[in-house]
Amino acid sequence: MADTTTRAKLRWGLIDVIVVVFALVPVLWIASLSFKTPATLTDGKFWPREWTLDNYRSIFDTDQFVRALVNSIGIALIATLIAVVLGAMAAYAISRLDFPGKRLLVGVSLLIAMFPQVSLVSPLFEIERQLGLFDTWPGLILPYITFALPLAIYTLSAFFKQIPWDLEKAAKMDGATQAQAFRRVIAPLAAPGLFTTAILVFIFCWNDFLFAITLTSTERARTVPVALSFFTGESQFEDPTGAICAAAVVITIPIILFVLFFQRRIVSGLTSGAVKG
Amino acid sequence: MADIVLDKVSKSFPDGTVAVQDVDLEIADGEFVILVGPSGCGKSTTLNMIAGLEDISSGELRIGGQRVNDKAPRDRDIAMVFQSYALYPNMTVRENMAFPLRLAKLDKATIDQKVDEAAKVLELTSLLDRKPANLSGGQRQRVAMGRAIVRQPKAFLMDEPLSNLDAKLRVQMRTVVSRLQKKLGTTTVYVTHDQTEAMTLGDRVVIMRGGAIQQVGPPQELYDHPRNLFVAGFIGSPSMNFLHAAVEDGKLRTALGDVPIGDRIRRELEGADAPRELILGIRPEHFEDAELIDDEARARGMEFTAPADIVESMGSDKYVYFTVEGQRASAAELEELAADAGADFSGGGGNLVTRLSAESPVQEGEDRRVWFNLEKIHLFDPSNGRNLTLHEGRSAGTLGD
Ligand SMILES: Nc1ncnc2c1ncn2[C@@H]1O[C@H](COP(=O)(O)OP(=O)(O)OP(=O)(O)O)[C@@H](O)[C@H]1O
Ligand SMILES: [Mg+2]
Numbered sequence: 001m002a003d004t005t006t007r008a009k010l011r012w013g014l015i016d017v018i019v020v021v022f023a024l025v026p027v028l029w030i031a032s033l034s035f036k037t038p039a040t041l042t043d044g045k046f047w048p049r050e051w052t053l054d055n056y057r058s059i060f061d062t063d064q065f066v067r068a069l070v071n072s073i074g075i076a077l078i079a080t081l082i083a084v085v086l087g088a089m090a091a092y093a094i095s096r097l098d099f100p101g102k103r104l105l106v107g108v109s110l111l112i113a114m115f116p117q118v119s120l121v122s123p124l125f126e127i128e129r130q131l132g133l134f135d136t137w138p139g140l141i142l143p144y145i146t147f148a149l150p151l152a153i154y155t156l157s158a159f160f161k162q163i164p165w166d167l168e169k170a171a172k173m174d175g176a177t178q179a180q181a182f183r184r185v186i187a188p189l190a191a192p193g194l195f196t197t198a199i200l201v202f203i204f205c206w207n208d209f210l211f212a213i214t215l216t217s218t219e220r221a222r223t224v225p226v227a228l229s230f231f232t233g234e235s236q237f238e239d240p241t242g243a244i245c246a247a248a249v250v251i252t253i254p255i256i257l258f259v260l261f262f263q264r265r266i267v268s269g270l271t272s273g274a275v276k277g
Numbered sequence: 278m279a280d281i282v283l284d285k286v287s288k289s290f291p292d293g294t295v296a297v298q299d300v301d302l303e304i305a306d307g308e309f310v311i312l313v314g315p316s317g318c319g320k321s322t323t324l325n326m327i328a329g330l331e332d333i334s335s336g337e338l339r340i341g342g343q344r345v346n347d348k349a350p351r352d353r354d355i356a357m358v359f360q361s362y363a364l365y366p367n368m369t370v371r372e373n374m375a376f377p378l379r380l381a382k383l384d385k386a387t388i389d390q391k392v393d394e395a396a397k398v399l400e401l402t403s404l405l406d407r408k409p410a411n412l413s414g415g416q417r418q419r420v421a422m423g424r425a426i427v428r429q430p431k432a433f434l435m436d437e438p439l440s441n442l443d444a445k446l447r448v449q450m451r452t453v454v455s456r457l458q459k460k461l462g463t464t465t466v467y468v469t470h471d472q473t474e475a476m477t478l479g480d481r482v483v484i485m486r487g488g489a490i491q492q493v494g495p496p497q498e499l500y501d502h503p504r505n506l507f508v509a510g511f512i513g514s515p516s517m518n519f520l521h522a523a524v525e526d527g528k529l530r531t532a533l534g535d536v537p538i539g540d541r542i543r544r545e546l547e548g549a550d551a552p553r554e555l556i557l558g559i560r561p562e563h564f565e566d567a568e569l570i571d572d573e574a575r576a577r578g579m580e581f582t583a584p585a586d587i588v589e590s591m592g593s594d595k596y597v598y599f600t601v602e603g604q605r606a607s608a609a610e611l612e613e614l615a616a617d618a619g620a621d622f623s624g625g626g627g628n629l630v631t632r633l634s635a636e637s638p639v640q641e642g643e644d645r646r647v648w649f650n651l652e653k654i655h656l657f658d659p660s661n662g663r664n665l666t667l668h669e670g671r672s673a674g675t676l677g678d
């Protein structure tokens with residue numbers, strides 16, 4: 001018995017390690033490249049022979065990258081906030097109320113999620129130019145919200161469905177007002193769902209390249225993934241690989257911070273024990 | 278502490294479902310009332326209306342003499358125990374129990390004292406710092422009870438509070454609930470599905486069917502003097518046997534032989550619109566092995582012979598299942614009861630369940646002579662389910678006059 005469990009544990013451990021290595025090696029490779037000097041860049045060694053921070057210095061020397069970083073953070077945060085708030089309201093209605101057109105709403109949001117974004121790029125480009133939204137923050141925030149909303153509604157309604165609504169009734173019986181019941185009982189249980197959704201939506205906005213490259217033209221609204229693709233070396237003859245790698249490492253940091261910050265709030269199984277046995 | 282009065286209370290949902298219809302019920306201060314009935318008969322809806330979780334469509338609800346139709350649950354000062362327990366998973370046991378008190382803005386010392394007191398009564402003291410997730414089903418149930426009793430409300434409402442527990446724990450918790458209610462003397466309305474809970478717990482039992490009250494009374498009275506077919510079939514386990522009975526020549530022709538009828542019943546059956554077919558009901562314990570009957574008892578009853586299919590010896594007595602020939606008893610109520618119990622209720626042409634003395638030498642497969650008590654027979658009108666043997670609320674068998 002004990003023997004099989006140890007063996008099973010070993011087997012699972014091995015599989016886990018393989019998956020993690022498979023996922024992390026490219027990331028580590030990029031990190032390694034970002035610390036290499038131009039001369040050793042192509043030496044094929046995993047561990048840099050000569051460490052340098054020049055690549056990092058160079059990206060922060062130009063205004064280009066910093067501006068893009070500010071754009072990315074601002075746009076992604078605003079889009080996330082709006083999408084999560086709207087999504088929470090929609091998901092609350094979907095999971096708790098019976099209203100005419102509920103299935104239609106769910107169907108339409110699913111449709112939006114499945115719609116190929118590429119086919120929307122040129123119409124959006126035309127529309128935004130007409131409306132003066134082209135190359136502005138709202139010009140990106142709006143499509144991001146559109147495509148993040150179905151995602152938000154889906155994850156949030158899955159979370160909301162898990163909350164036993166008897167708890168709200170119980171709180172009311174215990175003497176709580178509607179607001180107190182929401183704040184002291186429902187909100188703490190809904191929080192992990194909100195945070196999870198926020199992370200997913202933020203990552204979606206942060207990573208987008210397609211809309212960012214078609215709907216921006218200058219530093220006014222250009223986000224980091226696009227800015228990266230415009231990277232050139234200091235001179236025409238310099239290889240930008242090191243700088244691109246450094247920038248790639250830098251832009252993963254906000255995501256990691258964002259996830260770490262919220263992850264502590266995502267205590268899984270928070271609702272267990274509320275009902276039955 | 279308060280009495281609860283439902284005055285022609287009805288509930289119809291927006292989709293047109295009428296869940297509760299003209300319910301009149303007076304629950305005295307300190308009384309323990311049980312609501313029973315098959316699934317979907319409106320028990321929970323009634324309870325939720327008393328709680329204030331569900332609006333009342335028409336009629337009036339008074340608690341302690343005051344009309345509370347439009348009061349929010351928090352202003353009614355009643356506590357509820359949910360079937361799902363509905364404990365707050367993010368709070369410890371102590372916090373769960375303190376929650377109503379904190380909302381009532383009591384000071385910390387009083388809260389602690391009340392919680393400790395309630396915890397002691399329910400033997401939860403050692404669990405106060407645990408989260409609900411780390412409790413067993415029975416413990417969670419007790420926490421839910423604790424949360425209800427801490428603030429000494431005017432009344433307790435309980436919606437199938439024990440139905441998620443396993444059989445043994447349920448029996449245990451039943452006595453806990455019973456003792457607690459006696460000790461606190463708080464008006465309690467208790468919804469259940471369970472026969473035994475209904476019979477043992479309450480001062481009075483309310484039997485509901487399709488949103489309407491069928492009969493209200495002390496458990497023994499419902500058992501002995503059911504007002505109609507539905508109540509008769511619902512109360513009792515194993516349930517009453519029902520047989521088809523045809524009225525012929527001043528007698529009832531049944532699968533158990535010709536049953537004589539007394540003057541009063543005869544008069545009832547003489548009317549022009551009187552039913553020609555009846556349903557005869559006998560409880561299992563009103564049968565006895567004919568060998569064990571003394572002459573005095575023999576005179577009060579009748580005998581028949583039938584093959585014994587199954588003999589289940591319970592130690593104290595024997596359940597014997599006989600097959601009898603004859604037409605099936607049929608009525609809407611019986612079908613409904615059968616659907617709810619998932620069992621076969623139709624007596625005639627089927628099984629007869631009897632409870633005989635343990636001394637009976639009955640063997641499976643043999644033909645056995647069985648006696649039954651005519652004084653305990655009920656006769657029902659199949660068209661409306663009315664108990665014809667009931668006279669001034671008492672039932673006196675077929676011979677009564
Ligand atoms: N929100 C609702 N909308 C429409 N009909 C409803 C609603 N809630 C309950 N009903 C209907 O009202 C009737 C009574 O329901 P209720 O929950 O009171 O039954 P119950 O006696 O508690 O049954 P159970 O023993 O299964 O809990 C049922 O027919 C049910 O389908
Ligand atoms: Mg119910």
